[in-house]
Amino acid sequence: MNGVCLPQSTVQPPTFPGQHPTVPEDVTAVSGQQDLVATPCEAGLNPSENTSVGLPTVPTECLPGTPAVPSSTLLSHEVTATTREASAQDTPIADTRPSRPSAGTGDSHHTLTNASWKSRNPGQPVISPRNSEKLDAAQRAARKAASEQRRVKQIAVSDAIAELLEEQETRINEIAKAHCILPEKVRLLITGETHYKNRREESLANALVRIKARQVNEDRPRGQKFQLRELQEMVANDEAMQNLDEETKQKYLRELKESCTCKSIGVRSTNTAASRDVQATLKNIYGELQALAYRTGIYACLFVTCGHVYDTHAATWFGTDNIMDFWEDRMKLSPDYIIKQLEFWACNEEKNIEARDSLENMQKQAKKGLDSGFVSITKHLRQEKPIRLRFANFEQIKYKFGIDYEGWPDGIPFSSPYKIQTIDEICRLRDAIRENTFQWVKMTSSQHREYRKQVDARREAGETVSVPHQGRSDKGKKRKAPNDENTPHASKKTRRNRAQTTPKSREIITTSDEESDGGEHI
Numbered sequence: 001m002n003g004v005c006l007p008q009s010t011v012q013p014p015t016f017p018g019q020h021p022t023v024p025e026d027v028t029a030v031s032g033q034q035d036l037v038a039t040p041c042e043a044g045l046n047p048s049e050n051t052s053v054g055l056p057t058v059p060t061e062c063l064p065g066t067p068a069v070p071s072s073t074l075l076s077h078e079v080t081a082t083t084r085e086a087s088a089q090d091t092p093i094a095d096t097r098p099s100r101p102s103a104g105t106g107d108s109h110h111t112l113t114n115a116s117w118k119s120r121n122p123g124q125p126v127i128s129p130r131n132s133e134k135l136d137a138a139q140r141a142a143r144k145a146a147s148e149q150r151r152v153k154q155i156a157v158s159d160a161i162a163e164l165l166e167e168q169e170t171r172i173n174e175i176a177k178a179h180c181i182l183p184e185k186v187r188l189l190i191t192g193e194t195h196y197k198n199r200r201e202e203s204l205a206n207a208l209v210r211i212k213a214r215q216v217n218e219d220r221p222r223g224q225k226f227q228l229r230e231l232q233e234m235v236a237n238d239e240a241m242q243n244l245d246e247e248t249k250q251k252y253l254r255e256l257k258e259s260c261t262c263k264s265i266g267v268r269s270t271n272t273a274a275s276r277d278v279q280a281t282l283k284n285i286y287g288e289l290q291a292l293a294y295r296t297g298i299y300a301c302l303f304v305t306c307g308h309v310y311d312t313h314a315a316t317w318f319g320t321d322n323i324m325d326f327w328e329d330r331m332k333l334s335p336d337y338i339i340k341q342l343e344f345w346a347c348n349e350e351k352n353i354e355a356r357d358s359l360e361n362m363q364k365q366a367k368k369g370l371d372s373g374f375v376s377i378t379k380h381l382r383q384e385k386p387i388r389l390r391f392a393n394f395e396q397i398k399y400k401f402g403i404d405y406e407g408w409p410d411g412i413p414f415s416s417p418y419k420i421q422t423i424d425e426i427c428r429l430r431d432a433i434r435e436n437t438f439q440w441v442k443m444t445s446s447q448h449r450e451y452r453k454q455v456d457a458r459r460e461a462g463e464t465v466s467v468p469h470q471g472r473s474d475k476g477k478k479r480k481a482p483n484d485e486n487t488p489h490a491s492k493k494t495r496r497n498r499a500q501t502t503p504k505s506r507e508i509i510t511t512s513d514e515e516s517d518g519g520e521h522i
Helices: 071-089 108-113 137-179 183-191 204-216 228-237 246-265 271-296 324-329 335-349 359-381 394-401 423-434 445-460 492-501 512-517
Strands: 008-011 034-038 050-055 301-304 316-319 403-406 439-442
Touching (some): 271 301, 271 316
Antiparallel strands (some): 034 050, 301 316, 403 439
8 A cells, every 4th residue: 555654574583692681471472483573772773664573482402512592582682683783774863762671680570561551551451362272183174074065055155146136137127128217227226225324332132142152152162152143042032031120131231331342442462462453453544544535635644653662563654645745845854753753752651541541641632622623613713813712701702703512521510621630520521522522513693693692681680791801900099101201111192292293304404415515514
């Protein structure tokens, strides 16, 4: 895909005896072989040029007089060698990211604790990894026979569908000829469908199927588990599940919602699972953005980086068409330099979910979201000065410009996010802004007139509609402006009169002839 920068070069690690660095054991382990994407921490190395290293099992037999070299040593030497080569080519940039601790530092427990996103976020729901099962000869033969049966059945179904399509085409032509219309219209009426799908919420039927699957499929081997239709028939024939009380139904629904939430925003258990999730999701995002650019002509760019030095997914960037020329032409920055600095910043932050969702961070995010939406709704008013969002006097803004809001969370007073000191409330407000549940809206003409009438009636009744401006500190005291023109702090009226009495031109103008004669006029 054009515009995607995902360089990953595969190299074979050489043997370097004599060093024993620490590499986290839980980084990945697939089929007896560790696959790591090492992010070098040396200064000057482009983060997008990550090195993918395969670590096969190292034999214990060595040459005479040569000590055994652990597999982790091979990774350390290869990363070091690659880092030195890249540092000699690129311009060095100061890197303050924490590097992997070496052996003998006495911090092995901290190293293993921070090795994965799951371990850095204790207490968060974890998506269970899918473990592959090893099959014996009988199971492999059974699967092969079942696969052959499915293939034969699929061929038969395809032949039947092809025969049906031939008959359908003949019948379509007959109907079109009989009614004097085009065959395309008949096909459209027959095969018409909508591409819009409503989001399906959690239902009791799905919750019962989930409970039944847990009961009957837990001890069955892979490939022999009951399918969805069989589970639905079991639920329909189970009298106990058909006669549940309301409390049990709500419990099953709550468990189903928790399971769906865990699959949606749960943390990945290993770095390998996290890396695959990143690659698969970004591939879909790239395709959607590129298709949207073709359909609508938009420009979009995206920068993605890891959040910790032990994360194995590579830092990358994506842009539609020639959007990346903007960074080079206008900002004088290359995309590779930007992603490099972004990775340095993210690894230095080293924050987990709890640290990112602190009260201070969520207040900043909510305030930026509110200000951004308010600027977008008021920019068409064409005021000499931009309208500032003031929560205390928002009724004045609503009265004058007809700007209102919708979707403010219930139970939270309409005020600045910095005045909200509860984690739950600021989190609800931040999420409402992110999901566009809260929006700034422009009132219609009739709504604006009706609101102004209500405000005028309240003011006539003596009610204070908005917070009054703070008065001067010398309010109630007589202020006398100095009349002396030589006073440096003269009043505006004095300065204006002085400017009017000052002559605008000289009384005597020296001509060029008089200047040449050397005459002097008084």
